[in-house]
Structures are given as structure tokens and as C-alpha cells.
Amino acid sequence: MSANDDRDPLFRYDDPVFADERLLEITHLPGPDRIVGRDEQMQRVADALNPAIFGSEPNHLFIFGKTGTGKSLISRSVTQRVISEAQHDGVTVKYAFIDCGEQNTEASIIKTIAQIVNEPDDSGVTIPDRGLGTGDYYKRLWQAVDRCTDVTIVILDEIDMLEDDEVLRKLSRAGENRRISDSSIGIIGISNKIDFPDHLSERVKSSLSRDELVFPPYDANQLVEILEKRRDAFHDGVLSDDVIPLTAALAAQEHGDARKAIDILRNAGRIAKKQNDSRVTADHVRDAKEKTEADRFNELIEGSPQQAKAILYALTILTENSSEKEFPTKIIYNQYKEIARQLDFDVLSERRVQEILQEQNFLNVIQSEREGRGRGRGAHAKHRLLENPSIVKKVLLRDARLAVLEDDE
Template identity: 75%
Template sequence: MVQDETNRDPLFRYDDPVFEDEELLEISHVPGPDRIVGRDEHMSKVANALNPAIFGSEPSHVFIFGKTGTGKSLISRSVSERVVAEADRDDVIVEYVFVDCGEQDTETAIVKTIGQAVNDPDRTGVSIPDRGLGTADYYKRLWTAVDACTDVVIVILDEIDMLQDDEVLRKLSRAGENRSLSSSKVGIIGISNKIDFPDELSERVKSSLSRDELVFPPYDATQLSEILEKRQDAFREGVLTDDVIPLTAALAAQEHGDARKAIDILRNAGRIAKKENAEQVTEDHVRAGKEKAEADRFSELIQGAPTQAKAILYALTTLTDKNDRQEFTTKVIYSVYESVADELDMAVLSERRVQELLKEQDFLNVIQSERKGRGRGKGQIGKHRLLEDSAIVRKVLLRDSRLKELA
């Protein structure tokens, strides 16, 4: 039912002077093939691996590596969607399931997620509850659902290196061989920022998981410009000034060719312009959008981190601001951390525990840590540096209610 315009609530805004279709700038949006840039060769290789699924046969497993924002998830989802559509033309049922292993990192959680995505209770006669079953029972219901509801299921495991237990890879990849499935097939696409991830797999998985491997390089400034141009119809005509897309692409190219960040910056620039009631999106909005994108990204990285870890990061930030060099030893960081903890009236952790928390932040790509030699016969020493601009790190850390006292 369409509401009478004269009765609209004046508290809200019903026109959008900046965006025509903001969904085109959402990270979760999977654009059509005509909007995908610079990945023809990689798309073709993923398609070759999945091609057998169109005929109901088992696809090849694929591991895809590359830095954040290089199109790994986008290409995996886009090609999988096209496989689903092509298979349907021949009455072959293919489903694909996208699993974020950063959130679903246990064997049980992954099996449950896949099962819930493909299950049709009317066809299988079983339900797959959120809780209450053991891992073995979740597997049984998964196999029932896959056999009854699909001919092929493609499982995309994003951030696969975050898995707590890789046993799920062995069971999924050998489901047919082990007769867990009677007729349906499973294909796996594993996505990771870490090219050496396969070296960390257990020997059982290494011996059973035959796979292709692809590396996605960063986008260059020209490709980033083209990606943004393909999405500029997210904005109303004439809203973007001529220098907005080139500047956005150049800023993102400096950040390892991250297309995701480029799109983040452009969307933020539009939102900032709308908030200011500006008639056009300008260079100033782009620079403000970049700062917001960086703050949002860093905030996401440290979300849920304990206050003690944030205090250690604050100590590293303070050191970075006060010194010309960017790397600092654990001992130097610990000395400043003691002062920060004292100012916050917090218990002071041991230097060993601080070292452990620094390692955790390195693993999460919040900081970069490495062991460096101190000279012949003197052993090695750990050094740490921020991966984000210190002003951004400080701004995000001070959002914590406990650390606000340091402002």
C-alpha cells in the first residue's frame, strides 16, 4: 500500500540526492559479469575447476590466495552463481554455500551451516537445529540433506586459515569416496590471505585433499578506476565530480590495490556528502571517506579484543607518534604499557603475557611482528610495528570506554 505523500512523517527523509542505487557499493553485492574487472584469467580457471558440476559430476577443489580486496570472494561467488544457473538449464541441481570461517570456525559450526543452507525439511524429513546435536549427528543430517536436495554442492570457505580443526576438509572432500553420500558431489573453494596456509594442514588432509591453487594479485590504479567506473551508476547523474574516481583509485592503490577499500571509500564519500547536504561528492569527501574506511576497518579488526590488548596497542601507538622509527621491541613497548596500565588503574601483565598478546595481534593483522637478529652470537629479538596510521589507531582505541581516560 502506497502512503499518501502528504502524510509522510517529517522526521525522515524520503529522497536521496546523492545515491541512485547504493546497493551497488555494498561489499556483499555480487555484480554481474560485465561489472567485474581485471580477473578474466582467474575467473576462467575457477570456472574450469567447477565446470563438471554443471553435468552433476564432482568439481575440482580450489584454494585461492591473495591480499584483502583482490576479488577472491567476489569471483568465487560470481562463478558459483553462474554454475548454478547453467546447471539448472539441464535440470541439474547445484547449490553453493558461502561460509565465513572467521565466524564459523569449528567443524560443527561449518557442517551445521552447510546443512541448514541446503536442507529442505519437506524433502528430507529432518531438521538441522542451531544446537542440541553432536558433530556426528550434524554430519548425518548434512549428508541426508545434500543427497536429497542437490546433485552438487559447492562449499566456499572464506578465511579458511581461521579453521580451528581442518578435519572438516578431509570429510567434505572424501564424502563420496567414503560413501557418506550416495549420489551427490561436493566441491570446495578455500579462500585465504595466507599463501603458506596449505603447509599448516594436517598430514591426513594433505594426503586426501587434491586441489588446484590460484593466486590473485593486487589491482593497479587503472583497474581500480575501472572497477569504480563500473559502479558509478550507484550515484545520481552528475553528483560525482571528475576527480573523485581517479583520487579514490589512487588512494586504494597505495593500500596494496584493495578494491574493497576503494568501494568503501567511495560509498563513505557519498554518505558524508549527503550528510552535509552537499550538491556534489568532491575530493574532500573522498579524503574524509578514506579516513572513515580506515577507522572502520581497524575497528573491525580489534572488535572484541580485551582491554589489556588495547592498552598494549595504545602503548605502541604512543611510541610511534613520539619517534621517527616505526618498529619497537617488546621490552620498549612493555615499559610504556606499564605506564598506560598504571594510568588506567589496571593490573599490569607480565612481559611474557604482553609478548603473547602482541603475537595474537600480529596473527590478526592488527600489527606486524618479526624476529630480528641482534648480531652474531646475540640471538634474536622481537620487533613490532603498526600496520595502520597511528592517528587512526588512536582514534579507534579511544572509543573504548575504559581507554577514554587517556584522551
């Protein structure tokens, strides 16, 4: 009798494809032996954080680089190593990782750091979820930091999404301004936008001294190596020989993006499993690439209003049916009116459509450029879709209201 004989046959108890799928989760923090090609960057981050090991203030650091180049991974990995090294000497280092895309107000950032660092028995304060003003959250943060840690490392991912950069100034000068006396704070800011510091306010620019570091994209060989070191996510013999090289090549097409490579590999395994295949093949990888790109695009437009999706759909149809790539607002508007009627939507004004196109632009979904110079704000802009139209269409048609458009093709 096998061990599973007394189990409910409705469920699966062994996974034919994955031995440990968690190794391919984006939030998984791999050990140092699985990290490829980032020795120099790791050393630079370690140099900035080094003082923390002795309980002194780390240097603040900004890290730039395209998506999937290992910025968060290296920041988190080196920070973990600082924490264990410091522990040897009885120094307490804590860290807060904050995604400013999700939390971008001063109060919510301060509250989150305070909640992570705080131990009420030591600090004598609690950090409630709501009900305090920003000033009070700061007061409790300083108390928590002073009494519960020697050093706090604050990692601000997508730092360019901060609503107000005042928080950087206050955190970076907490010691100098005697907000804290027994402890110190180091900031690591992460961004895809290399010109981000230009947009900081003058107050912050001049007060926040920092090192800066750029992470280059990976080449296809490095991506192969990264994936090879996660091969044990799968059972032996499940991956066909061409799977890893093909995944790496597809992920290197735009820029060497390890996030995309890992997402494609995980999705290929999931697709194989869903189809009851015991081997992952090149076909699964190609399907997985499409799914990965669609999921990523979905994340960008998820939650956008349906009118915005209809406008995007108009631009998608135009792109698909033309050799042109860029379209003036007027042309998109005409196409949009047609679509809005088909969908039984109220037809927005051309001015409003122009505004929404600019909002989409902000989301990195489309790129807009003014045609000529000084000819009225935005009205003469041209817009270009940044993603493959077939993917955009597929994702937009996932919206139940827009799905009827599919039948009209």
C-alpha cells in the same frame, strides 16, 4: 501538491546523493557486466566447477590473493552461473558460503552447510541449531546432500582460520568413502595466505587434490574501471570529476584493493550526505579514506580486552614520538605501565604483556620479530605497528575507558 506532502516531515523521502547505495555494499553481488579484469580467473574457476553442470563432481580449488582482489566475488559469481546453467538440464546445484573467520569449528561448518542444503520434506531430516554431536550433524548432512541436491559447492572464505582441517578431508572424500552416493561436493577454499597449504595436516595435504589459483592486485586503471561501473549508485552529476580517479589512486597505494576503493567511494557519498552537500568532492574522498581505514582497523581490534588496547596504545605513542618503527618488548612494557596507571588499570606482568603482543600479532595488527636467534621465547622480540599511528590512536580512543587519555595530551 507533491507526492510527499502527506508524509511525515520528520523523515527524508529522497536521497540527494545516492540513486542506489546497495550497489556499493560489500555483500552486493554485481552482474558479470560490472566485473572488471578477471576473465582469466573466472575461466579457471569455471573450468574447476564445470563438471557440476552435468551433475558430476567439481574439482576442488584453492584461491589465494590479497584482500579486495575479487576472490569471493569471482567464486560467488561463477557459482551462480553454474547453478543457472545446471538448471537448464534439470541438475540441482546448491552452494554454501562460509566465513571461517566467524565459523571455524567442524560442527558449526557442517551444520551450516546442512541447513542451507536441506529441504526436510525431501530429506526426512531436520537440522537443529543445537543439541547434536558433530557425528550426527555429519550423518544428517550426508542425507540432506544426497536427497536434496545433485552437487553442493562449499565456499570456505578465510579457510586459514579453520580450527581443524579434518572437515576438508571428510567433505572432499564423501563420495569416495560412500558417505553420499547420489550426489557430490566441490570445495572452493579462499585465503589471503599463500602459504596456507603448507600448514595443512599431512592427512589433508595428501588426500585433498585441488587446483590452485592466485589473484593479483588491481592496478589504478582497473580500480577506476571498477568504480566507473558502479557510478550509477549515485545520482547523475553528483560525483565531481576527480572523485573516481582520486579514490582509485588512494585505494592503490598499498596494493590495488577493490574493497577499499568501494568502501571509500561509499563513505565519501555518506559524508557528503551527512554534511548536506549535493556534490561529492575530493575533500569528502580524503575524509572517507581516513574513515575507511579507521573502520577496518576497528574491525580488527573490536572485542579485544582493554588491557590489550592499552598495550597497543603504548606502541602507538612510541611510534608517534620516534623516528624508529620497531620497539622491544621492554620499552613497550615501560610505556604500557605508565598508561595503565593513568587509566587506573591493574598493571600486568611483562610476561603477560609479551603474550598479548603475540596475540595482537595474530590479528594482523602488529608485526613481531625475534631479535637475534635462540635467545628465549619472545622476550627479545621487537614489535612494529602495521597501521598509521594516527588512525590506531583515533580508533583506540573510541573506547570509553581509554578516551581519558585524549585529555592528557
